[in-house]
Amino acid sequence: MLALDTRTIESCTVLIVDDDNVSRTVISTILSDLCQCVTVSNAPDALSYCKQQKPDLLVVDVNMPEMNGLNLCKAIKHDDDLDDIPLIFITGNVSKESQLQCWESGGNDFVSKPVIAQTLIHRVRNQLLSKLRMDALTTLTFHDSLTGLLNRNYLKQEYPRLSRQLMRDQQPLGVILFDIDYFKQYNDHYGHLYGDQCLERVAKILQQHGRRSRDAMIRYGGEEFLAILPDADMTATRKIAQNIVKAVYDTNIPHVQTVHSRVTLSAGAISTKAFDQDSLEDILDLADINLYEAKLNGKNQVVCK
Ligand SMILES: [Mg+2]
Missing domain, CATH: 3.30.70.270 (Reverse transcriptase/Diguanylate cyclase domain)
Known part of the structure:
Protein backbone atom coordinates (compact mmCIF):
# COMPACT_ATOMS: atom_id res chain seq x y z
CA MET A 1 0.00 0.00 0.00
CA LEU A 2 1.01 3.59 -0.50
CA ALA A 3 2.76 4.87 2.62
CA LEU A 4 2.02 8.57 2.89
CA ASP A 5 4.95 10.70 3.85
CA THR A 6 4.63 11.24 7.59
CA ARG A 7 7.70 13.41 7.99
CA THR A 8 7.79 15.92 10.79
CA ILE A 9 9.06 19.50 10.79
CA GLU A 10 11.89 18.37 13.08
CA SER A 11 13.15 16.05 10.33
CA CYS A 12 13.21 18.83 7.70
CA THR A 13 16.52 20.28 6.53
CA VAL A 14 16.88 24.05 6.21
CA LEU A 15 19.84 25.42 4.27
CA ILE A 16 21.03 28.79 5.60
CA VAL A 17 22.97 30.86 3.06
CA ASP A 18 24.77 33.95 4.39
CA ASP A 19 28.24 35.39 3.74
CA ASP A 20 28.41 36.70 7.31
CA ASN A 21 29.70 34.19 9.83
CA VAL A 22 27.93 35.72 12.86
CA SER A 23 24.65 36.00 11.00
CA ARG A 24 24.81 32.30 9.95
CA THR A 25 25.42 31.24 13.53
CA VAL A 26 22.60 33.42 14.90
CA ILE A 27 20.07 32.11 12.38
CA SER A 28 21.01 28.46 12.81
CA THR A 29 20.92 28.82 16.61
CA ILE A 30 17.42 30.33 16.42
CA LEU A 31 16.19 27.49 14.17
CA SER A 32 18.09 24.61 15.76
CA ASP A 33 15.20 23.53 18.04
CA LEU A 34 12.74 23.57 15.15
CA CYS A 35 14.54 21.66 12.37
CA GLN A 36 17.87 20.44 10.99
CA CYS A 37 20.13 23.32 9.94
CA VAL A 38 22.95 23.32 7.40
CA THR A 39 24.92 26.49 6.63
CA VAL A 40 26.94 27.66 3.62
CA SER A 41 28.62 31.02 3.04
CA ASN A 42 27.87 31.68 -0.63
CA ALA A 43 25.37 31.12 -3.43
CA PRO A 44 27.41 28.69 -5.60
CA ASP A 45 27.91 26.37 -2.61
CA ALA A 46 24.18 26.63 -1.90
CA LEU A 47 23.34 25.61 -5.48
CA SER A 48 25.61 22.59 -5.46
CA TYR A 49 24.26 21.55 -2.03
CA CYS A 50 20.69 21.78 -3.36
CA LYS A 51 21.55 19.64 -6.40
CA GLN A 52 22.98 16.90 -4.20
CA GLN A 53 20.82 16.98 -1.08
CA LYS A 54 17.63 18.87 -1.87
CA PRO A 55 16.84 20.69 1.40
CA ASP A 56 13.23 21.40 2.43
CA LEU A 57 13.73 25.16 2.70
CA LEU A 58 16.32 27.85 2.01
CA VAL A 59 16.91 30.86 4.25
CA VAL A 60 18.95 33.28 2.17
CA ASP A 61 20.71 36.56 2.84
CA VAL A 62 19.92 39.04 0.07
CA ASN A 63 23.27 40.83 0.17
CA MET A 64 26.16 38.59 -0.70
CA PRO A 65 29.22 39.31 -2.87
CA GLU A 66 29.46 37.81 -6.39
CA MET A 67 26.09 36.04 -6.65
CA ASN A 68 23.53 37.71 -4.40
CA GLY A 69 20.49 36.11 -2.79
CA LEU A 70 18.09 37.33 -5.48
CA ASN A 71 20.10 35.66 -8.23
CA LEU A 72 20.42 32.48 -6.20
CA CYS A 73 16.63 32.47 -5.83
CA LYS A 74 16.13 32.91 -9.57
CA ALA A 75 18.52 30.04 -10.30
CA ILE A 76 16.61 27.76 -7.90
CA LYS A 77 13.21 28.71 -9.28
CA HIS A 78 14.35 28.14 -12.89
CA ASP A 79 15.66 24.65 -12.18
CA ASP A 80 13.02 21.95 -12.83
CA ASP A 81 14.45 19.76 -10.10
CA LEU A 82 14.67 22.48 -7.44
CA ASP A 83 11.81 24.88 -8.10
CA ASP A 84 9.59 23.34 -5.42
CA ILE A 85 11.99 24.25 -2.60
CA PRO A 86 10.57 27.28 -0.75
CA LEU A 87 12.89 30.19 -0.02
CA ILE A 88 12.81 32.88 2.68
CA PHE A 89 14.96 35.98 2.28
CA ILE A 90 16.76 37.73 5.12
CA THR A 91 17.10 41.38 4.17
CA GLY A 92 18.45 44.51 5.78
CA ASN A 93 16.65 46.67 3.25
CA VAL A 94 12.86 46.70 3.55
CA SER A 95 12.21 49.51 1.08
CA LYS A 96 9.34 49.01 -1.34
CA GLU A 97 11.77 48.35 -4.23
CA SER A 98 13.72 45.81 -2.24
CA GLN A 99 10.56 43.96 -1.17
CA LEU A 100 9.38 43.88 -4.78
CA GLN A 101 12.69 42.39 -5.87
CA CYS A 102 12.29 39.61 -3.29
CA TRP A 103 8.86 38.65 -4.63
CA GLU A 104 9.81 39.03 -8.27
CA SER A 105 12.84 36.77 -7.97
CA GLY A 106 10.49 34.01 -6.76
CA GLY A 107 10.96 34.21 -2.98
CA ASN A 108 8.19 32.78 -0.78
CA ASP A 109 8.66 35.15 2.17
CA PHE A 110 11.14 37.51 3.78
CA VAL A 111 12.32 38.45 7.24
CA SER A 112 13.92 41.80 7.94
CA LYS A 113 17.19 42.42 9.77
CA PRO A 114 17.79 42.57 12.67
CA VAL A 115 16.08 39.22 12.84
CA ILE A 116 13.42 38.76 15.51
CA ALA A 117 13.74 35.14 16.61
CA GLN A 118 10.03 34.36 17.02
CA THR A 119 9.17 35.88 13.64
CA LEU A 120 11.82 33.83 11.88
CA ILE A 121 10.69 30.64 13.66
CA HIS A 122 7.04 31.19 12.70
CA ARG A 123 7.80 31.98 9.09
CA VAL A 124 10.07 28.96 8.74
CA ARG A 125 7.50 26.72 10.42
CA ASN A 126 4.75 27.95 8.07
CA GLN A 127 6.83 27.34 4.95
CA LEU A 128 7.86 23.88 6.13
CA LEU A 129 4.26 22.96 6.97
CA SER A 130 3.03 23.85 3.49
CA LYS A 131 6.04 22.10 1.93
CA LEU A 132 5.19 18.88 3.82
CA ARG A 133 1.52 19.15 2.78
CA MET A 134 2.51 19.76 -0.83
CA ASP A 135 4.87 16.77 -0.76
CA ALA A 136 2.07 14.56 0.58
CA LEU A 137 -0.30 15.81 -2.13
CA THR A 138 2.32 15.13 -4.81
CA THR A 139 2.74 11.60 -3.47
CA LEU A 140 -1.04 11.06 -3.72
CA THR A 141 -1.24 12.54 -7.20
CA PHE A 142 1.61 10.60 -8.75
CA HIS A 143 1.34 7.20 -7.06
CA ASP A 144 -0.99 4.26 -7.35
CA SER A 145 -2.77 3.86 -4.01
CA LEU A 146 -2.76 0.03 -4.03
CA THR A 147 0.82 -0.76 -5.02
CA GLY A 148 2.62 2.48 -4.20
CA LEU A 149 4.15 2.46 -7.70
CA LEU A 150 4.03 5.57 -9.85
CA ASN A 151 0.87 6.09 -11.93
MG1 LIG B 1 25.36 39.57 3.60
Whole structure:
Protein backbone atom coordinates (compact mmCIF):
# COMPACT_ATOMS: atom_id res chain seq x y z
CA MET A 1 0.00 0.00 0.00
CA LEU A 2 1.01 3.59 -0.50
CA ALA A 3 2.76 4.87 2.62
CA LEU A 4 2.02 8.57 2.89
CA ASP A 5 4.95 10.70 3.85
CA THR A 6 4.63 11.24 7.59
CA ARG A 7 7.70 13.41 7.99
CA THR A 8 7.79 15.92 10.79
CA ILE A 9 9.06 19.50 10.79
CA GLU A 10 11.89 18.37 13.08
CA SER A 11 13.15 16.05 10.33
CA CYS A 12 13.21 18.83 7.70
CA THR A 13 16.52 20.28 6.53
CA VAL A 14 16.88 24.05 6.21
CA LEU A 15 19.84 25.42 4.27
CA ILE A 16 21.03 28.79 5.60
CA VAL A 17 22.97 30.86 3.06
CA ASP A 18 24.77 33.95 4.39
CA ASP A 19 28.24 35.39 3.74
CA ASP A 20 28.41 36.70 7.31
CA ASN A 21 29.70 34.19 9.83
CA VAL A 22 27.93 35.72 12.86
CA SER A 23 24.65 36.00 11.00
CA ARG A 24 24.81 32.30 9.95
CA THR A 25 25.42 31.24 13.53
CA VAL A 26 22.60 33.42 14.90
CA ILE A 27 20.07 32.11 12.38
CA SER A 28 21.01 28.46 12.81
CA THR A 29 20.92 28.82 16.61
CA ILE A 30 17.42 30.33 16.42
CA LEU A 31 16.19 27.49 14.17
CA SER A 32 18.09 24.61 15.76
CA ASP A 33 15.20 23.53 18.04
CA LEU A 34 12.74 23.57 15.15
CA CYS A 35 14.54 21.66 12.37
CA GLN A 36 17.87 20.44 10.99
CA CYS A 37 20.13 23.32 9.94
CA VAL A 38 22.95 23.32 7.40
CA THR A 39 24.92 26.49 6.63
CA VAL A 40 26.94 27.66 3.62
CA SER A 41 28.62 31.02 3.04
CA ASN A 42 27.87 31.68 -0.63
CA ALA A 43 25.37 31.12 -3.43
CA PRO A 44 27.41 28.69 -5.60
CA ASP A 45 27.91 26.37 -2.61
CA ALA A 46 24.18 26.63 -1.90
CA LEU A 47 23.34 25.61 -5.48
CA SER A 48 25.61 22.59 -5.46
CA TYR A 49 24.26 21.55 -2.03
CA CYS A 50 20.69 21.78 -3.36
CA LYS A 51 21.55 19.64 -6.40
CA GLN A 52 22.98 16.90 -4.20
CA GLN A 53 20.82 16.98 -1.08
CA LYS A 54 17.63 18.87 -1.87
CA PRO A 55 16.84 20.69 1.40
CA ASP A 56 13.23 21.40 2.43
CA LEU A 57 13.73 25.16 2.70
CA LEU A 58 16.32 27.85 2.01
CA VAL A 59 16.91 30.86 4.25
CA VAL A 60 18.95 33.28 2.17
CA ASP A 61 20.71 36.56 2.84
CA VAL A 62 19.92 39.04 0.07
CA ASN A 63 23.27 40.83 0.17
CA MET A 64 26.16 38.59 -0.70
CA PRO A 65 29.22 39.31 -2.87
CA GLU A 66 29.46 37.81 -6.39
CA MET A 67 26.09 36.04 -6.65
CA ASN A 68 23.53 37.71 -4.40
CA GLY A 69 20.49 36.11 -2.79
CA LEU A 70 18.09 37.33 -5.48
CA ASN A 71 20.10 35.66 -8.23
CA LEU A 72 20.42 32.48 -6.20
CA CYS A 73 16.63 32.47 -5.83
CA LYS A 74 16.13 32.91 -9.57
CA ALA A 75 18.52 30.04 -10.30
CA ILE A 76 16.61 27.76 -7.90
CA LYS A 77 13.21 28.71 -9.28
CA HIS A 78 14.35 28.14 -12.89
CA ASP A 79 15.66 24.65 -12.18
CA ASP A 80 13.02 21.95 -12.83
CA ASP A 81 14.45 19.76 -10.10
CA LEU A 82 14.67 22.48 -7.44
CA ASP A 83 11.81 24.88 -8.10
CA ASP A 84 9.59 23.34 -5.42
CA ILE A 85 11.99 24.25 -2.60
CA PRO A 86 10.57 27.28 -0.75
CA LEU A 87 12.89 30.19 -0.02
CA ILE A 88 12.81 32.88 2.68
CA PHE A 89 14.96 35.98 2.28
CA ILE A 90 16.76 37.73 5.12
CA THR A 91 17.10 41.38 4.17
CA GLY A 92 18.45 44.51 5.78
CA ASN A 93 16.65 46.67 3.25
CA VAL A 94 12.86 46.70 3.55
CA SER A 95 12.21 49.51 1.08
CA LYS A 96 9.34 49.01 -1.34
CA GLU A 97 11.77 48.35 -4.23
CA SER A 98 13.72 45.81 -2.24
CA GLN A 99 10.56 43.96 -1.17
CA LEU A 100 9.38 43.88 -4.78
CA GLN A 101 12.69 42.39 -5.87
CA CYS A 102 12.29 39.61 -3.29
CA TRP A 103 8.86 38.65 -4.63
CA GLU A 104 9.81 39.03 -8.27
CA SER A 105 12.84 36.77 -7.97
CA GLY A 106 10.49 34.01 -6.76
CA GLY A 107 10.96 34.21 -2.98
CA ASN A 108 8.19 32.78 -0.78
CA ASP A 109 8.66 35.15 2.17
CA PHE A 110 11.14 37.51 3.78
CA VAL A 111 12.32 38.45 7.24
CA SER A 112 13.92 41.80 7.94
CA LYS A 113 17.19 42.42 9.77
CA PRO A 114 17.79 42.57 12.67
CA VAL A 115 16.08 39.22 12.84
CA ILE A 116 13.42 38.76 15.51
CA ALA A 117 13.74 35.14 16.61
CA GLN A 118 10.03 34.36 17.02
CA THR A 119 9.17 35.88 13.64
CA LEU A 120 11.82 33.83 11.88
CA ILE A 121 10.69 30.64 13.66
CA HIS A 122 7.04 31.19 12.70
CA ARG A 123 7.80 31.98 9.09
CA VAL A 124 10.07 28.96 8.74
CA ARG A 125 7.50 26.72 10.42
CA ASN A 126 4.75 27.95 8.07
CA GLN A 127 6.83 27.34 4.95
CA LEU A 128 7.86 23.88 6.13
CA LEU A 129 4.26 22.96 6.97
CA SER A 130 3.03 23.85 3.49
CA LYS A 131 6.04 22.10 1.93
CA LEU A 132 5.19 18.88 3.82
CA ARG A 133 1.52 19.15 2.78
CA MET A 134 2.51 19.76 -0.83
CA ASP A 135 4.87 16.77 -0.76
CA ALA A 136 2.07 14.56 0.58
CA LEU A 137 -0.30 15.81 -2.13
CA THR A 138 2.32 15.13 -4.81
CA THR A 139 2.74 11.60 -3.47
CA LEU A 140 -1.04 11.06 -3.72
CA THR A 141 -1.24 12.54 -7.20
CA PHE A 142 1.61 10.60 -8.75
CA HIS A 143 1.34 7.20 -7.06
CA ASP A 144 -0.99 4.26 -7.35
CA SER A 145 -2.77 3.86 -4.01
CA LEU A 146 -2.76 0.03 -4.03
CA THR A 147 0.82 -0.76 -5.02
CA GLY A 148 2.62 2.48 -4.20
CA LEU A 149 4.15 2.46 -7.70
CA LEU A 150 4.03 5.57 -9.85
CA ASN A 151 0.87 6.09 -11.93
CA ARG A 152 -0.13 7.44 -15.34
CA ASN A 153 -0.29 11.03 -14.05
CA TYR A 154 3.40 10.78 -13.29
CA LEU A 155 4.18 9.50 -16.78
CA LYS A 156 2.18 12.28 -18.41
CA GLN A 157 3.87 14.93 -16.30
CA GLU A 158 7.39 13.54 -16.49
CA TYR A 159 7.71 12.27 -20.06
CA PRO A 160 8.14 15.64 -21.86
CA ARG A 161 11.00 16.63 -19.55
CA LEU A 162 12.63 13.20 -19.65
CA SER A 163 12.45 12.98 -23.44
CA ARG A 164 13.96 16.47 -23.81
CA GLN A 165 16.86 15.48 -21.58
CA LEU A 166 17.52 12.20 -23.41
CA MET A 167 17.33 13.86 -26.83
CA ARG A 168 19.78 16.53 -25.70
CA ASP A 169 22.22 13.89 -24.40
CA GLN A 170 21.51 11.57 -27.38
CA GLN A 171 20.63 8.74 -25.04
CA PRO A 172 18.17 5.91 -25.74
CA LEU A 173 14.97 5.27 -23.85
CA GLY A 174 14.08 1.74 -22.78
CA VAL A 175 10.41 0.91 -22.24
CA ILE A 176 8.93 -2.36 -20.99
CA LEU A 177 5.22 -3.14 -20.84
CA PHE A 178 4.36 -6.04 -18.49
CA ASP A 179 1.09 -7.89 -18.17
CA ILE A 180 0.23 -10.55 -15.59
CA ASP A 181 -0.74 -13.73 -17.44
CA TYR A 182 -4.26 -15.11 -16.82
CA PHE A 183 -5.00 -12.44 -14.23
CA LYS A 184 -8.74 -12.53 -14.86
CA GLN A 185 -8.71 -16.24 -14.06
CA TYR A 186 -6.68 -15.48 -10.93
CA ASN A 187 -9.30 -13.02 -9.70
CA ASP A 188 -12.14 -15.39 -10.62
CA HIS A 189 -10.51 -18.28 -8.78
CA TYR A 190 -8.97 -16.62 -5.72
CA GLY A 191 -11.15 -13.50 -5.37
CA HIS A 192 -10.31 -9.81 -5.67
CA LEU A 193 -8.69 -9.49 -2.24
CA TYR A 194 -6.04 -12.02 -3.25
CA GLY A 195 -5.94 -10.39 -6.67
CA ASP A 196 -4.90 -7.13 -5.00
CA GLN A 197 -2.27 -8.93 -2.95
CA CYS A 198 -0.91 -10.49 -6.13
CA LEU A 199 -0.63 -7.03 -7.74
CA GLU A 200 1.21 -5.73 -4.67
CA ARG A 201 3.71 -8.59 -4.76
CA VAL A 202 4.41 -8.16 -8.47
CA ALA A 203 4.76 -4.39 -7.97
CA LYS A 204 7.32 -4.97 -5.22
CA ILE A 205 9.40 -7.16 -7.53
CA LEU A 206 9.33 -4.46 -10.20
CA GLN A 207 10.39 -1.86 -7.67
CA GLN A 208 13.37 -3.98 -6.62
CA HIS A 209 14.60 -4.17 -10.22
CA GLY A 210 14.71 -0.42 -10.89
CA ARG A 211 18.36 0.47 -11.47
CA ARG A 212 18.57 3.96 -10.02
CA SER A 213 16.38 6.78 -8.91
CA ARG A 214 15.73 7.73 -12.56
CA ASP A 215 14.06 4.43 -13.51
CA ALA A 216 10.30 4.72 -13.14
CA MET A 217 8.11 1.71 -12.35
CA ILE A 218 4.50 2.52 -13.16
CA ARG A 219 1.17 0.79 -12.60
CA TYR A 220 -0.22 1.37 -16.05
CA GLY A 221 -3.61 -0.30 -15.89
CA GLY A 222 -5.36 -3.09 -13.96
CA GLU A 223 -2.70 -5.80 -14.28
CA GLU A 224 -0.38 -3.87 -16.61
CA PHE A 225 2.90 -2.35 -15.49
CA LEU A 226 5.36 -0.13 -17.27
CA ALA A 227 9.08 0.33 -16.76
CA ILE A 228 10.60 3.57 -18.08
CA LEU A 229 14.37 3.21 -18.33
CA PRO A 230 16.40 6.29 -19.30
CA ASP A 231 19.74 5.50 -21.05
CA ALA A 232 18.88 1.79 -21.40
CA ASP A 233 19.83 0.38 -24.81
CA MET A 234 18.18 -2.73 -26.28
CA THR A 235 20.51 -5.14 -24.44
CA ALA A 236 20.05 -3.47 -21.05
CA THR A 237 16.28 -3.19 -21.53
CA ARG A 238 15.94 -6.86 -22.53
CA LYS A 239 18.06 -7.92 -19.54
CA ILE A 240 15.95 -5.97 -17.05
CA ALA A 241 12.74 -7.36 -18.58
CA GLN A 242 14.07 -10.91 -18.42
CA ASN A 243 15.22 -10.48 -14.82
CA ILE A 244 11.78 -9.25 -13.76
CA VAL A 245 9.89 -12.00 -15.62
CA LYS A 246 12.20 -14.59 -14.04
CA ALA A 247 11.90 -13.03 -10.56
CA VAL A 248 8.09 -13.20 -10.71
CA TYR A 249 8.30 -16.82 -11.88
CA ASP A 250 10.74 -17.69 -9.07
CA THR A 251 8.53 -16.03 -6.45
CA ASN A 252 6.10 -18.84 -7.17
CA ILE A 253 2.77 -17.18 -6.35
CA PRO A 254 0.33 -20.09 -6.75
CA HIS A 255 -2.08 -19.91 -9.69
CA VAL A 256 -3.59 -23.36 -10.23
CA GLN A 257 -5.26 -22.44 -13.49
CA THR A 258 -2.05 -22.06 -15.52
CA VAL A 259 0.51 -24.38 -17.11
CA HIS A 260 3.19 -23.34 -14.62
CA SER A 261 0.79 -23.45 -11.61
CA ARG A 262 2.03 -20.01 -10.64
CA VAL A 263 1.68 -16.33 -11.52
CA THR A 264 3.80 -15.31 -14.53
CA LEU A 265 4.41 -12.15 -16.54
CA SER A 266 4.66 -11.43 -20.23
CA ALA A 267 6.69 -8.45 -21.38
CA GLY A 268 6.97 -6.37 -24.55
CA ALA A 269 10.12 -4.26 -24.56
CA ILE A 270 11.82 -1.76 -26.84
CA SER A 271 14.66 0.69 -26.72
CA THR A 272 14.79 3.61 -29.09
CA LYS A 273 16.51 6.88 -29.86
CA ALA A 274 13.82 7.78 -32.34
CA PHE A 275 11.48 9.74 -30.12
CA ASP A 276 10.52 13.24 -29.17
CA GLN A 277 8.32 14.78 -26.55
CA ASP A 278 5.13 13.89 -28.43
CA SER A 279 5.99 10.29 -29.22
CA LEU A 280 5.05 8.50 -26.00
CA GLU A 281 1.96 6.93 -27.59
CA ASP A 282 3.99 5.56 -30.51
CA ILE A 283 6.59 4.03 -28.20
CA LEU A 284 3.90 2.41 -26.07
CA ASP A 285 2.22 1.05 -29.21
CA LEU A 286 5.50 -0.65 -30.22
CA ALA A 287 5.94 -2.12 -26.75
CA ASP A 288 2.34 -3.30 -26.89
CA ILE A 289 2.90 -5.09 -30.22
CA ASN A 290 5.86 -6.94 -28.65
CA LEU A 291 3.78 -7.76 -25.58
CA TYR A 292 1.08 -9.21 -27.84
CA GLU A 293 3.70 -11.40 -29.51
CA ALA A 294 4.97 -12.60 -26.10
CA LYS A 295 1.38 -13.59 -25.22
CA LEU A 296 0.91 -15.38 -28.55
CA ASN A 297 4.21 -17.25 -28.13
CA GLY A 298 3.02 -18.83 -24.90
CA LYS A 299 3.40 -16.11 -22.20
CA ASN A 300 5.94 -16.04 -19.31
CA GLN A 301 8.50 -14.47 -21.66
CA VAL A 302 9.99 -11.28 -23.06
CA VAL A 303 9.80 -10.04 -26.63
CA CYS A 304 12.26 -7.20 -27.14
CA LYS A 305 13.06 -5.80 -30.59
MG1 LIG B 1 25.36 39.57 3.60
